[in-house]
Amino acid sequence: MKLVVRNDDRAVAALTARLVADLLKARPDCVLGLATGRTMERVYDALVEIGHAEALDFSRCRTFNLDEYIGLPPGSAHSYRAYMNDHLFSRIAIPLENTMLPDGSAADLAAEAARYEDAIRRAGGIDLQLVGIGETGHIGFNEPLSSFTSRTRDITLAPGTRRQNAVLFDGDIDAVPRRALTMGVGTILEARRVVLVATGAAKAGILAQAVEGPVTPMISATALHFHPDSLAIVDEDAAPHLKHREYYDSVFATDPEFASFNA
Numbered sequence: 001m002k003l004v005v006r007n008d009d010r011a012v013a014a015l016t017a018r019l020v021a022d023l024l025k026a027r028p029d030c031v032l033g034l035a036t037g038r039t040m041e042r043v044y045d046a047l048v049e050i051g052h053a054e055a056l057d058f059s060r061c062r063t064f065n066l067d068e069y070i071g072l073p074p075g076s077a078h079s080y081r082a083y084m085n086d087h088l089f090s091r092i093a094i095p096l097e098n099t100m101l102p103d104g105s106a107a108d109l110a111a112e113a114a115r116y117e118d119a120i121r122r123a124g125g126i127d128l129q130l131v132g133i134g135e136t137g138h139i140g141f142n143e144p145l146s147s148f149t150s151r152t153r154d155i156t157l158a159p160g161t162r163r164q165n166a167v168l169f170d171g172d173i174d175a176v177p178r179r180a181l182t183m184g185v186g187t188i189l190e191a192r193r194v195v196l197v198a199t200g201a202a203k204a205g206i207l208a209q210a211v212e213g214p215v216t217p218m219i220s221a222t223a224l225h226f227h228p229d230s231l232a233i234v235d236e237d238a239a240p241h242l243k244h245r246e247y248y249d250s251v252f253a254t255d256p257e258f259a260s261f262n263a
């Protein structure tokens with residue numbers, strides 16, 4: 001894992017969007033793994049901005065989202081499909097049929113999970129997977145005790161996750177679904193690159209545990225230590241408890257991957 005600390009959430013979003021944009025330029029038919037949540041809103045704003053400024057071609061890329069709620073009414077504005085359409089897909093020229101999310105309204109959730117895994121496989125696997133981190137340490141909706149070999153499946157959301165996400169349901173925790181379909185930790189680890197994005201003081205404690213603490217299925221983000229190419233991009237507000245900050249900063253200053261950001 002590499003870890004980069006940027007000044008604020010805007011700088012985090014700019015770096016993350018730049019990595020996605022560079023991949024798209026190098027491989028217009030790449031497969032992107034996407035996430036939802038408040039952290040990603042700024043990332044998608046930055047990606048849309050770069051897309052316009054640099055005439056990025058999204059027409060041939062395909063996207064797979066991490067997760068979707070189960071049990072929302074059809075067409076719900078709270079679905080992750082609605083989120084993705086609002087925050088990204090309606091703002092770039094991507095054919096909607098190239099954008100995939102698990103279907104949380106499927107009658108047979110196990111069959112839907114298997115279909116989703118198969119679709120990722122048939123697309124050739126995910127080139128770059130964006131993940132946020134929840135206050136429970138989840139990536140995707142892989143709550144505590146998720147096996148590191150888990151695949152796409154339905155799962156019960158942790159009470160802490162439902163509290164965290166209630167703000168997106170007008171503060172009404174009872175409106176937050178209790179279950180979701182999520183890529184598994186094992187699914188995420190198969191992406192060729194995983195980029196974890198964390199901003200804000202609310203993430204400071206869990207980020208330090210995820211990055212510098214022991215590897216444990218109680219915090220699914222710690223599984224990223226098993227990935228050969230994972231990168232965490234975090235802001236100062238999320239970084240105060242990191243013990244090896246001096247090293248992380250020296251990586252950012254010297255690693256050729258970040259040379260253009262130090263110019």
Ligand code: F6R
Nearest residue numbers: 035036037038039132133134140
């Ligand atoms: C979203 C997802 C979650 C979020 C995480 C952080 O698709 O899978 O893991 O990335 O809960 O959410 P925010 O950014 O709202 O703090």
